[in-house]
Amino acid sequence: MTKLLIALCLFASLAACSGGADDSRSSAVAVQKAVTAEGIYSGTSVANESITGVVLDTGAYYVFFGPPNGASGVAGVVFGTGTSSNGDFSSTDGRDLDILNHNVTNASVAATYVVKQSLDGTISVGGHSPSFTSTYDSLYDQAASPSSVVGSYSGQVASSAAVESATFTVSASGTIGGTSSLGCSFTGTLAPHGNHGGVYDITLSFGMSPCAFANTSLTGVAVFNPNSMTIVSGLLNASRTDGVVFSGQMQRSVPAATTGGWSGLRG
Secondary structure: OOOOOOOOOOOOOOOOOOOOHHHHHHHHHHHHHHOOOOEEEEEEEOOOOEEEEEEOOOOEEEEEEOOHHHOOOOOEEEEEEOEEEOOEEEEEEEEEEEOOOOEEEEEEEEEEEEOOOEEEEEEEEOOEOOEEEEEEOHHHHOOOOHHHHOEEEEEEEEOOOOEEEEEEEEOOOOEEEEEEOOOOEEEEEEEEOOOOOOEEEEEEEEOOOOOOOOOOEEEEEEEEEOOOOEEEEEEEOOOOOOEEEEEEEEEEEEOOOOOOOOOEEEO
8 A cells, every 4th residue: 555654844933133242143053943854744645644744853753644545543653863954854764654554664755845834755665655745833833831731532552563442641740641442551751842832752651461562661752733632642662663653632521501502522
């Protein structure tokens, strides 16, 4: 099945500094940050797969993609480290965790970007190089909001071996606790990655069997969308041979109206 994806890039645009030596130093630092690929993008692939991607200040990137033809859900993630220069972004060390086809393969990325506007390119996996287009998400420019992710979620924990539905909670302190449909218990932590909206560092520690990663802790990155109230995260094992896609929809209780109302959970 043709697959694709990718994502990455963003750039901080800067206001020009003026004045003495201190301002010159500030301007130099600003320019350096502006040419480092960093941020959140969303878009689609040529196969109409939805794409959500993030590039960190370290150069690490995570690209989450949905099933083909616009179907809902999370089909996999591409992990890697990339470099950006003069509007070009490239990566040769990517790993494609394909949930639909139950495998993990090498991947590479070749893309071009326009600062805070777009990121378009191809991702090469298994002899295929499908194209994608994506748009910069200004959520990354907002201040971190840890309280926005606090709540109860319904979602899934998936690896190349299996996909399990799961329920979990995120507390005000950033503690994660949950259980999968097959009885795998897990705990973890969620904390903002710097002072950026929507991006979080995540750690998950799995219990004993039947967990696919029994007695193992994994680390990665999560992206939270405050509009859809959804979270998606990718965590790779140390050997980069497998990983976990951890995702969920926040469940919000809606009070019943006094007359003619309704009650229940709304995503």
